Structure formats: structure tokens, C-alpha cells
Amino acid sequence: xxxxASLGILxxxxxxxxxxxxxxxxxxxNVLVIVFDxxxxxxxxxxxxxxxxxxxxxxxxxxATVFHNHFSGGNFTTPGTASLLTGTLPxxxxxxxxxxxxxxxxxxxxxxxxxxxxxxxSYSHNTLVNTLFNQFAANIDExxxxxxxxxxxxxxxxxLFQNDEDAASVAWSQAVKKTEGFSYSxxxxxxxxxxxxxxxxxxxxxxPYGLPNINxxxxxxxxxxxxxxxxxxxxxxxxxxxxxxxxxxxxxxKPRKEFTGTFTKDSFKPLVKPDDVFSSQKAPGFLAxxxxxxxxxxxxxxxxxxxxxxxxxxxxxxxxxWVVFTSDHGELFERGIWMHSTPxxxxxxxxxxxxxxxxxxxxxxxxxDHTSAIDLMPTLLHIxxxxxxxxxxxxxxxxxxDIHNPNEQxxxxxxxxxxxxxxxxxxxxxxxxxxxxYKLIYYLGYNEINEQEKVQLFDIHADPEELNxxxxxxxxxxxxxxxxxxxxxxxxxxxxxx
Numbered sequence: 006x007x008x009x010a011s012l013g014i015l016x017x018x019x020x021x022x023x024x025x026x027x028x029x030x031x032x033x034x035n036v037l038v039i040v041f042d043x044x045x046x047x048x049x050x051x052x053x054x055x056x057x058x059x060x061x062x063x064x065x066x067x068x069a070t071v072f073h074n075h076f077s078g079g080n081f082t083t084p085g086t087a088s089l090l091t092g093t094l095p096x097x098x099x100x101x102x103x104x105x106x107x108x109x110x111x112x113x114x115x116x117x118x119x120x121x122x123x124x125x126x127s128y129s130h131n132t133l134v135n136t137l138f139n140q141f142a143a144n145i146d147e148x149x150x151x152x153x154x155x156x157x158x159x160x161x162x163x164x165l166f167q168n169d170e171d172a173a174s175v176a177w178s179q180a181v182k183k184t185e186g187f188s189y190s191x192x193x194x195x196x197x198x199x200x201x202x203x204x205x206x207x208x209x210x211x212x213p214y215g216l217p218n219i220n221x222x223x224x225x226x227x228x229x230x231x232x233x234x235x236x237x238x239x240x241x242x243x244x245x246x247x248x249x250x251x252x253x254x255x256x257x258x259k260p261r262k263e264f265t266g267t268f269t270k271d272s273f274k275p276l277v278k279p280d281d282v283f284s285s286q287k288a289p290g291f292l293a294x295x296x297x298x299x300x301x302x303x304x305x306x307x308x309x310x311x312x313x314x315x316x317x318x319x320x321x322x323x324x325x326x327w328v329v330f331t332s333d334h335g336e337l338f339e340r341g342i343w344m345h346s347t348p349x350x351x352x353x354x355x356x357x358x359x360x361x362x363x364x365x366x367x368x369x370x371x372x373x374d375h376t377s378a379i380d381l382m383p384t385l386l387h388i389x390x391x392x393x394x395x396x397x398x399x400x401x402x403x404x405x406x407d408i409h410n411p412n413e414q415x416x417x418x419x420x421x422x423x424x425x426x427x428x429x430x431x432x433x434x435x436x437x438x439x440x441x442x443y444k445l446i447y448y449l450g451y452n453e454i455n456e457q458e459k460v461q462l463f464d465i466h467a468d469p470e471e472l473n474x475x476x477x478x479x480x481x482x483x484x485x486x487x488x489x490x491x492x493x494x495x496x497x498x499x500x501x502x503x
Contacts (some may be wrong), residue, residue: 042134044332067369103423106137152223228312280341330359377417382399
């Protein structure tokens with residue numbers, strides 16, 4: 006009982022101010038990077054999706070630089086976010102495992118360090134992102150705790166057991182939460198559940214599918230987070246660099262009631278594709294229903310981004326701020342595969358949105374070049390007058406580069422090595438390489454392919470649904486791209502051979 010009495014600590018305290026205004030007359034332009042997790046470009050109506058999921062993005066695109074062929078660095082949060090933050094690919098930064106960190110020596114090789122003359126702040130709902138923030142914390146002036154914008158969470162356990170956070174969180178979940186498959190306390194679990202339900206009762210009715218959460222009951226509201234930043238941005242020290250990483254539309258898909266049911270009974274019919282070798286045996290009906298819920302959550306996200314953008318504009322912040330809208334990876338509802346935790350690297354998982362809003366500019370343009378998440382950091386440094394560090398692997402994005410290098414297309418790689426030891430050569434790995442109209446996917450070392458190699462080739466321009474595999478029809482193209490991938494793997498693995 007005494008322990009539960011302390012649970013008030015878990016509720017959002019008065020969230021601290023992001024600081025007092027300084028140097029508002031500075032000529033340096035602010036930078037605000039806004040990431041929505043697991044947001045696939047495939048599901049965005051602006052990019053041609055069959056459902057109207059993003060009316061606000063479509064409207065705002067008229068004043069942005071819109072990138073139509075932008076690729077993540079990895080296929081889930083850890084590698085994808087680390088690539089955004091370091092400007093390097095997963096085979097370089099080595100944050101390749103779930104909850105992993107960048108390799109030793111890279112703590113001061115991040116976008117936060119590169120903007121060392123700016124006021125730097127960060128926030129994320131996502132535990133995996135915060136793991137990376139912790140590594141870079143020395144270069145973040147205001148690191149906003151994720152629980153400060155939660156309705157309810159188990160932050161008390163992490164606070165009390167900082168040196169054993171993982172074990173303590175598991176023990177708390179098993180003993181007190183009614184987690185499926187565990188023997189929880191009959192007394193404490195019921196007491197905790199009543200306490201939890203009473204704290205969220207007022208808002209729960211607005212979420213027919215349940216409240217957005219992480220790990221069952223770490224509840225948060227996207228609109229509450231957006232409201233906080235809407236109200237605090239004007240008082241930030243200038244110039245500022247901000248990185249905001251919101252969890253939606255990541256699973257679980259829990260939109261507000263205004264958006265629920267929008268697509269569940271519409272006429273849109275997803276293509277049913279043959280099961281992949283990495284299929285998790287999800288039935289087409291299950292995938293289609295999940296896809297509808299996901300699309301509704303995207304509609305919710307689109308609404309909230311529109312509200313944030315409106316606040317930035319009405320406050321005058323847009324006049325001297327670069328705003329970036331992007332994601333760390335996508336999501337998949339096809340071929341028997343659900344979500345994104347898979348070795349497969351089809352387009353819906355790795356093609357993500359990128360929109361850049363330039364300070365004081367109200368006209369848009371569209372870029373169809375192939376671009377990568379690792380290009381974001383060098384681009385933002387270039388346009389704000391900062392030097393680009395020699396460890397960055399990305400290039401300045403096409404409309405902002407001083408010169409156009411036609412060979413830049415050879416840089417587009419996406420890497421998945423979730424089960425590989427970070428300190429070992431990559432021997433269980435998927436690499437997607439995009440060049441011209443073609444995408445080659447190289448699989449190595451998986452049980453599903455008898456630990457051998459598997460190669461796929463697609464013309465992603467003529468066949469964006471990736472229905473026609475071309476290795477037999479295009480042997481020369483396959484051989485050329487495969488040689489590039491194998492050469493890169495040999496290069497990045499060399500330092501890790503004992």
C-alpha cells in the first residue's frame with residue numbers, strides 16, 4: 006500500500022518550461038525535426054495511396070520541398086533513428102539490435118553535437134529512441150523525459166532501479182500488471198488496475214480502440230504532446246535545434262474517436278500478394294483490418310501535425326525555422342508479414358516521407374531523386390552554415406547541394422541485421438540497394454533460406470508493388486548491383502573479423 010501511495014510520481018508533474026527566450030534577433034535559422042514513428046510513405050495519399058489519409062500533408066505540400074523516393078536507414082526504430090541522428094548507415098553506427106546503442110566512440114558523432122552552437126532539445130515517446138538520447142545526452146541541452154508527457158507510466162521503477170532498469174521493469178510487469186502469460190499478484194494487480202483506470206477514465210471514452218500506450222499501460226495522448234510543444238516553442242532560446250520523435254502511427258494503432266471507423270468499411274481493397282519466405286502466416290483478412298486501423302491512426306497523426314504547423318505559423322516561428330517532417334521506418338501489411346520486424350525490406354517498410362519547409366517560403370517543389378535518411382544531417386548542417394563532419398556518410402539533398410553528383414545514387418542502402426552481434430561481422434543480414442529504377446534485396450544467413458543467399462530484383466518505378474521479381478530477366482543488372490552490395494559488406498565487416 007505504501008508503495009502504491011508513491012505512484013503519484015508516475016503522473017505527469019508540471020512539465021518544465023523549455024527555457025526562456027534568448028537572442029530572438031539572431032540571424033541563424035532554427036531547425037525542428039519532427040519524426041512520426043513507423044510512418045510508411047506507401048500509406049500517404051500525397052504519394053498516391055488509395056485512401057485519403059493525409060489531407061493536411063497534401064495541403065501543406067504546396068509550400069514544402071517534397072521528396073518522393075526517400076529511404077530509411079533501417080527497418081525498425083533503433084537502426085532507423087540512429088541513422089537519422091548520426092548520418093551513418095547501420096553497418097557503420099552498429100545500433101542494429103532492438104534497444105541497441107551506437108558503437109563506442111560515436112557518442113560525440115551525432116546531429117546534436119554538430120549543432121553545438123544551438124540550443125538543443127529532444128523528446129520521444131519511444132523507449133528505443135530514448136536509449137539513443139541517453140548516449141548523446143552530453144550534447145543535448147534539454148532532454149525532456151518521455152514520462153513527462155505521459156498520462157501514466159512505470160517511471161517510478163526506472164527511477165528507483167536505474168542500474169537494473171530492464172530487470173526491474175520486467176519484474177514490475179509480471180508482479181503488478183495483468184500481463185498475459187505471467188503469474189501476477191492477485192492483490193496488487195487488482196489494486197493497481199483500479200488506480201490506473203481511475204487516472205485515465207476521463208479520456209478513455211475518446212479512444213474506442215483503447216488508449217495509445219507503450220508496454221500495455223504506459224499511456225500517452227498525441228494531442229497532449231502536440232499541445233505542449235504548441236505552447237512552448239515561442240519561448241525557446243534562439244537559435245534552437247529540436248528533435249521530436251512521436252510514437253504514432255506505430256502499433257498499437259489507437260486513434261481518437263473522430264478517426265476510428267473511417268476506413269474499416271470503405272471500398273478500398275488492398276492487393277493480396279503471395280506469402281513471402283519470411284511470412285509470419287498472418288491471414289489477408291487480419292492484415293487488411295490492421296491496415297485500416299493503421300490508416301486511421303495516420304489520419305489522426307496528419308490532423309495533429311496540421312495543428313502543430315498552424316501554431317508554428319501563427320507564432321511567427323516558421324519565418325526563421327527549417328521544419329522537417331519524416332519517419333524512421335515504415336510498416337507492412339502484405340505477403341503474410343505484419344508490421345516491420347522482419348528481414349524482408351519491401352517498399353512499405355523502407356520508403357518513408359520527407360518534407361522540408363524552408364523559412365519564410367510559401368511555394369513548394371517536388372524531388373524524385375532517390376534520397377536517404379543519412380542525407381538529412383549533412384543537409385541541415387549545410388543550409389545553416391555548419392561544417393559537415395568527415396564521419397557523415399550522407400550527402401546534401403539535391404535542391405540544396407551546391408553541385409549535383411550523378412553518382413550519389415550509389416549511396417542508397419538500407420540495412421537489417423537485428424539478430425547479428427554488433428561487434429561481429431554481419432553474417433545474418435538483409436541489404437537493400439537502390440540504383441536508377443532498380444532495387445536489389447540481398448539476404449544472407451537466415452534459417453528460412455538455409456543460411457544461404459537469396460537475391461531479389463525489382464523495377465520499383467515500373468512495378469512499385471514489387472510483384473515481378475527480375476533476377477532471371479535482368480541478370481546483368483542483378484550481377485552489377487549484387488557486386489556493389491557484397492563489396493560494401495566486405496568493407497564494413499573487415500574491422501570486425503578477429
